Amino acid sequence: DTAVSQTPKYLVTQMGNDKSIKCEQNLGHDTMYWYKQDSKKFLKIMFSYNNKELIINETVPNRFSPKSPDKAHLNLHINSLELGDSAVYFCASSQVVAGGPYNEQFFGPGTRLTVL
């Protein structure tokens, strides 16, 4: 009954490869996010989707392309992987309440990506 799940948990790959990370939430939330946590533990948002619509797109290279087939899924595809892409990628979800406070975001377990 995991709320936000990500696969894979670990991903080790060579530079130049293309890889995908999948995220699923079973909380019925309408908004999903991707965050990147670097080696110094600094967390930064990358993307946000609300009802399958891209809402937040921070300064992220074009090699990163999120895809949301439905409200419960937000996948992250990365082309031409580079050494600097090595990080832990966290998926999160929340329910954005109309006119009210913004609810907490629930995080997945993270995917540790290592680019060799």
Added chain:
Amino acid sequence: AQSVSQHNHHVILSEAASLELGCNYSYGGTVNLFWYVQYPGQHLQLLLKYFSGDPLVKGIKGFEAEFIKSKFSFNLRKPSVQWSDTAEYFCAVNGIRLQAQLWSRITSIKAAGNKLTFGGGTRVLVKP
């Protein structure tokens, strides 16, 4: 733009000691404030949150935080730590903004306003 700074990068203390972690944010409007904890090898979990009302917020595991609007601060406290409190602690801010030209896109405003900005984290090590 909103930003968050956490003053201490590393804190080492003994069990039963009191803990206070500083968090200051930079944003001119209404904010929602959060403290998340990340135990070794685990994902982020919410400790507590502030939206409105009583500025002293109580969270899980004996943690509390106080929102001081005049100081743009949201410091986290725990009177007596345990070894199991060893973790990385993140303060986060969600600045609520309204853009007049986007009134017709309420969904975009809501979702765009839900962007969390995190501080750099504070690593806490509690010695048994």
